[in-house]
Amino acid sequence: MMVCSLYPALRVTTPWSCSESHLGSCRKQLMFCVSRRKARRRAWTGVSCSAETRTVVIGLAADSGCGKSTFMRRLTSVLGGVAEPPRGCNAYSNTLVGDATTVICLDDYHALDREGRKEKGVTALDPKANNFDLMYEQVRALKSGVAVEKPVYNHVTGCLDPPELIRPPNILFIEGLHPLFDPRIRSLLDFSIYLDISNEVKFAWKIQRDMAERGESLESIKASIKARKSDFDMYIDPQKQYADAIIEVLPTRLIPEKSATEVLRVRLVMREGVKHFTPVYLFDEGSTISWTPCGGKLSCSYPGIRFFYGPDTYFSDEASVLEMDGQFDRLDELIYVESHLSNLSTKYYGEVTQQMLKHADFPGSNDGTGLFQTIIGLKIRQLYEQIIAGESSHGWKREQLRRCLRLSPV
Amino acid sequence: MLMAATAASSVRLSTPGAVYTKAQLPRPQRPHARLLPLLGGRRRAVLAASAPSTPPDISDKVSESIKKAEDACSGDAVSGECAAAWDEVEELSAAASHARDKLKANSDPLENYCKDNPETDECRTYDN
Numbered sequence: 001m002m003v004c005s006l007y008p009a010l011r012v013t014t015p016w017s018c019s020e021s022h023l024g025s026c027r028k029q030l031m032f033c034v035s036r037r038k039a040r041r042r043a044w045t046g047v048s049c050s051a052e053t054r055t056v057v058i059g060l061a062a063d064s065g066c067g068k069s070t071f072m073r074r075l076t077s078v079l080g081g082v083a084e085p086p087r088g089c090n091a092y093s094n095t096l097v098g099d100a101t102t103v104i105c106l107d108d109y110h111a112l113d114r115e116g117r118k119e120k121g122v123t124a125l126d127p128k129a130n131n132f133d134l135m136y137e138q139v140r141a142l143k144s145g146v147a148v149e150k151p152v153y154n155h156v157t158g159c160l161d162p163p164e165l166i167r168p169p170n171i172l173f174i175e176g177l178h179p180l181f182d183p184r185i186r187s188l189l190d191f192s193i194y195l196d197i198s199n200e201v202k203f204a205w206k207i208q209r210d211m212a213e214r215g216e217s218l219e220s221i222k223a224s225i226k227a228r229k230s231d232f233d234m235y236i237d238p239q240k241q242y243a244d245a246i247i248e249v250l251p252t253r254l255i256p257e258k259s260a261t262e263v264l265r266v267r268l269v270m271r272e273g274v275k276h277f278t279p280v281y282l283f284d285e286g287s288t289i290s291w292t293p294c295g296g297k298l299s300c301s302y303p304g305i306r307f308f309y310g311p312d313t314y315f316s317d318e319a320s321v322l323e324m325d326g327q328f329d330r331l332d333e334l335i336y337v338e339s340h341l342s343n344l345s346t347k348y349y350g351e352v353t354q355q356m357l358k359h360a361d362f363p364g365s366n367d368g369t370g371l372f373q374t375i376i377g378l379k380i381r382q383l384y385e386q387i388i389a390g391e392s393s394h395g396w397k398r399e400q401l402r403r404c405l406r407l408s409p410v
Numbered sequence: 411m412l413m414a415a416t417a418a419s420s421v422r423l424s425t426p427g428a429v430y431t432k433a434q435l436p437r438p439q440r441p442h443a444r445l446l447p448l449l450g451g452r453r454r455a456v457l458a459a460s461a462p463s464t465p466p467d468i469s470d471k472v473s474e475s476i477k478k479a480e481d482a483c484s485g486d487a488v489s490g491e492c493a494a495a496w497d498e499v500e501e502l503s504a505a506a507s508h509a510r511d512k513l514k515a516n517s518d519p520l521e522n523y524c525k526d527n528p529e530t531d532e533c534r535t536y537d538n
Contacts, residue, residue, distance in 0.1 A: 064500055064501070064504050065500070065503070065504055065507075069508070069511075082525075114498060114501075117494050117497070117498075118491070118494050118495070118498070120490070120494075121489065121490025121491045121493070121494050122490060122493075122494060123493050123494055123497035124497055124501065125497070155501060155502075155504070155505040155508075156467075156468060156471070156502075156505050156509075158498070158501070206503075209503065209507050210503050210507075220476050220479075220480075220499065223479070223480075223483070223496060224479075224496040224497075224499050224500050224503075226496075227479075227483070227492055227493045227495075227496035227497070228493065228496060228497055228500060230493070231493060
């Protein structure tokens, strides 16, 4: 974290008013320094400026039971390290802390606990059940480098537990039902992703998750989905128009049976014109490509793999869509596909394959969900590096500052 | 802790294939794989060891919440109370699923040891 400490003994009057809002701390110091140089006083040794890192904020929106946790684990792995619950007091903390990343679950900002929601007859999907003011204040504080005491929502008891301390990380993920709902929070996000799971696939995943549980029947799963559907369509689904990248998961088209959900068709919709984000493409950027890699060079088992890439409009915005239908069966299929995709933001050949292999036990490791989540992770890494490089392009000013303060280069 | 780790490591070394991670994708998980524990009483005992079960307190909460939701919806199926009750079921099912995953992650003592000490001989992995 950047710390520019100013020793109170050195009082300088400058014509500039340095407000602490948008100015990076180092620039503030520079302004002081210029006025000092004119006075030709002794070197200002009280300032120490280490490397600037600001917090990059990424939002992930998805319904419950749609693979947010798996996505987060993949993302934090690509960005380095393992994100784990903080070793502290609360065993039911929803937060994950890693070397460079912190993941905050927005359920912690529930304004009403389970009892409160039952009394008022609202679901957790309803904005009335969430405290957006606190959410905005704390995300803004973390983004500007201030640690916060964040409330904790206990999913087992359904109560709000005592708050926990969250320190500002390099990359902050906010995942939950409403990261894109409030316009103020949207303005804080550097990048946002929406996981759009179709109804058939969501139903199949919930069966897979809950049927093994004693007491859950098919009817109860159906009733639960149906009861939440209207709130979901009203409050959660509209958020996808604001996301920079949308991952749509649909049933496959390769198997002729109606809505076969064992094999998935996954579409990565990438908005054009997002800062620091270059969409992935297949062969030729901007053209429409339909590609079946299985054939002479690559043999795949049924139902095979099919790719599609092309420009499209998404909610009347320009976007590129990369679609994968089918499953990977073997390692060489994965590396073959990776070698034909471009703009992956990998640092070496085979990085996507290696990341997928690292988490071969995660759900979705053999289809488009894992592939596109890994690619998004690499894109976020590139976005972070570009943002930080952009911030420190003021580095030449830092050099000047150091010289004028007669400090040795760091 | 050291004893347990040594015991676990000696078990591990006797099956050398398990020390190395193979560069291979696993077979795709079939959606009905989780349903296998429900079939046939005889297989149940074997599969219970491999499929992690939910901690009983959460599991009871889930069953309780389903009953409450069914009662709340018996009157008016489109009321806010009905939706809130089924939302609670969904929340608890998600919590149960996370608890199962956590149990699965913590079940192997060697994995837990290797998380903190990846450089030790027992925990080295080779990719080629």
